[in-house]
Amino acid sequence: MNTILQILNVLFIIIQVVIAAYLLQSSFLLLIFCIKRIFRKSNPVVAGEEDEGSKKHSFAAIITAHKNLTLVPPLVDSLLKQNYEDYVIYIVADACDEQSLEYNDPKVKFLKPVTHLNAKIRSIDYAINHFIAPHDALIIFDTDNLVHPDYMQILNHYFNQGHRAVQTNLQPKNTDTLYARLDTAGNLYNNFSDRLMRKELGLSANIWGLGIAMETSLYKEIIYQHFLGGFDKKIQADIVKRIPLLAYAPEAMVYDEKIDNGDALEKQRTRWINAYFKYFKYGWDVLLTGLKRGSFNLLYFGINLLRPPLFILLGSAFAFAIINLLVSVAWTKFWIGAILAFVVSFFLIVLVMQKDKKIFSALFYLPFFVLRQVKALLKIKAANKSFLQTENNKVLYIEDVLNR
Structure with missing residues (x-):
C-alpha cells in the first residue's frame, strides 16, 4: 500500500x-x-529591400469561401493592391449556390465546385488542382481577412532567404466590441509566445489556419485523414519535421476578423478545443x-x-x-x-x-x-458532426484598417 x-x-x-x-x-x-x-535592437524586414537580381516567387493566394461570399470583395481588393506582381488569386466558392462574383482582372480566378466540399482542406486541394500556372508557393486565407499592401513583397524576401514555409503576422481587423478586444488580446499573447519569441530563439513558429505561406510542393506532401476543423494542427506537425525551420514574418501583416459576441466565441472555441484533442497524437x-x-x-x-x-x-x-x-x-x-x-x-x-x-x-x-x-x-x-463555421460580417476594406 x-x-x-x-x-x-x-x-x-x-x-x-x-x-x-x-x-x-x-x-x-x-x-x-x-x-x-536591452542588449540588441530588432532588425525588421522592410519592403523593397530585396537584393538586385533576387528571385520573384510566384504566389497562389487561395481564398476558401463557404456558403457566403459577402466578405470576399474586400479581401480581393486588398490583394489586388499588393506592391508585387507575380501572383494569382483563387476564390473557391464552396456551397455558395446562389452567389457568384465576376472579375475581369487576369489575376483573379473564380472557382465554383459542382459538389459541395464542406471542408477547408478540400477547398484548398480544389484550388491547387485548378491552378492556371505553376506557383512556387501558396498562401491560405479565410474570407474575412485583409492583407497589407507590402504583404507579398515581404514574403518574397523570406522565401529568398531559403525558407520553405512562413507564418505571417495576424492582426485584428476589428476591435469595436469587448469580445473582439479580448479575442485580440489572446492573439497577441499567442503571437508573442508561439511566434515572435520562437523567431527570437531561432525556433520554428506555430502556424494559424490562415496567412500561412508555403512551397506548393511542400503542401502536396501532406496527407489528410480528418477534414472537419484543425487542419493547421496537421500541417504544422507534418511540415516542421520536413524543413529546418518554420519561419515567422512579423512584418507581413494579415488582418483577421475578431469574434464580437459570446455565442460566436463558443462556436469557434468548440471547434478549436475539439481539434486540440483530435490532433493530440501529433504532438x-x-x-x-x-x-x-x-x-x-x-x-x-x-x-x-x-x-x-x-x-x-x-x-x-x-x-x-x-x-x-x-x-x-x-x-x-x-x-x-x-x-x-x-x-x-x-x-x-x-x-x-x-x-x-x-x-x-x-x-x-x-x-x-x-x-x-x-x-x-x-x-x-x-x-x-458539423463544420461549425464562425459567422463573420465586418465588411471593411484595407484602407479602413490602415487609416484608423
Missing part, C-alpha cells in the same frame, strides 16, 4: 511540475525578450521525432503542441492550489505565486505587443471570456 501511495505521490508531483512549466513559460519568455531588447509524434533526431527545435515544438488551452491550464492551477491545502501548504503558496506571475505576464505581453488602451482595459473582463471557453469545452462533440 505504501508503495502505491508513493507512486501516486510521484505522479501527482510530476503532473504539477508539467502544468507549472507550461504556466510559467510566458514569464520566462518575457524575461528573455526584455534582456534581448507526441513531433516530440518523439525530436528525441530520435536530437533536435531541440522539434522537442520544443512537440512539447508546446501538447500544451493544453490556457483556460484549462489556469483551471488546473487553481485546482492544484485548492487540493494542496490538504497536502502541502508550500505547494499552495507556489501555485498562488505561479497564477499571479502568469496573469501579470499576460497583461505585460499584451501591452508590449500592442499599446492600445482599449485592449488592455478589456483584460479585466477575462473571466467572462474564460467562462465561454468552459461552455465550449462541454460542447466539443458537436465539432465532430
Whole structure:
C-alpha cells in the first residue's frame, strides 16, 4: 500500500511540475525578450529591400469561401493592391449556390465546385488542382481577412532567404466590441509566445489556419485523414519535421476578423478545443521525432503542441492550489505565486505587443471570456458532426484598417 501511495505521490508531483512549466513559460519568455531588447535592437524586414537580381516567387493566394461570399470583395481588393506582381488569386466558392462574383482582372480566378466540399482542406486541394500556372508557393486565407499592401513583397524576401514555409503576422481587423478586444488580446499573447519569441530563439513558429505561406510542393506532401476543423494542427506537425525551420514574418501583416459576441466565441472555441484533442497524437509524434533526431527545435515544438488551452491550464492551477491545502501548504503558496506571475505576464505581453488602451482595459473582463471557453469545452462533440463555421460580417476594406 505504501508503495502505491508513493507512486501516486510521484505522479501527482510530476503532473504539477508539467502544468507549472507550461504556466510559467510566458514569464520566462518575457524575461528573455526584455534582456534581448536591452542588449540588441530588432532588425525588421522592410519592403523593397530585396537584393538586385533576387528571385520573384510566384504566389497562389487561395481564398476558401463557404456558403457566403459577402466578405470576399474586400479581401480581393486588398490583394489586388499588393506592391508585387507575380501572383494569382483563387476564390473557391464552396456551397455558395446562389452567389457568384465576376472579375475581369487576369489575376483573379473564380472557382465554383459542382459538389459541395464542406471542408477547408478540400477547398484548398480544389484550388491547387485548378491552378492556371505553376506557383512556387501558396498562401491560405479565410474570407474575412485583409492583407497589407507590402504583404507579398515581404514574403518574397523570406522565401529568398531559403525558407520553405512562413507564418505571417495576424492582426485584428476589428476591435469595436469587448469580445473582439479580448479575442485580440489572446492573439497577441499567442503571437508573442508561439511566434515572435520562437523567431527570437531561432525556433520554428506555430502556424494559424490562415496567412500561412508555403512551397506548393511542400503542401502536396501532406496527407489528410480528418477534414472537419484543425487542419493547421496537421500541417504544422507534418511540415516542421520536413524543413529546418518554420519561419515567422512579423512584418507581413494579415488582418483577421475578431469574434464580437459570446455565442460566436463558443462556436469557434468548440471547434478549436475539439481539434486540440483530435490532433493530440501529433504532438507526441513531433516530440518523439525530436528525441530520435536530437533536435531541440522539434522537442520544443512537440512539447508546446501538447500544451493544453490556457483556460484549462489556469483551471488546473487553481485546482492544484485548492487540493494542496490538504497536502502541502508550500505547494499552495507556489501555485498562488505561479497564477499571479502568469496573469501579470499576460497583461505585460499584451501591452508590449500592442499599446492600445482599449485592449488592455478589456483584460479585466477575462473571466467572462474564460467562462465561454468552459461552455465550449462541454460542447466539443458537436465539432465532430458539423463544420461549425464562425459567422463573420465586418465588411471593411484595407484602407479602413490602415487609416484608423
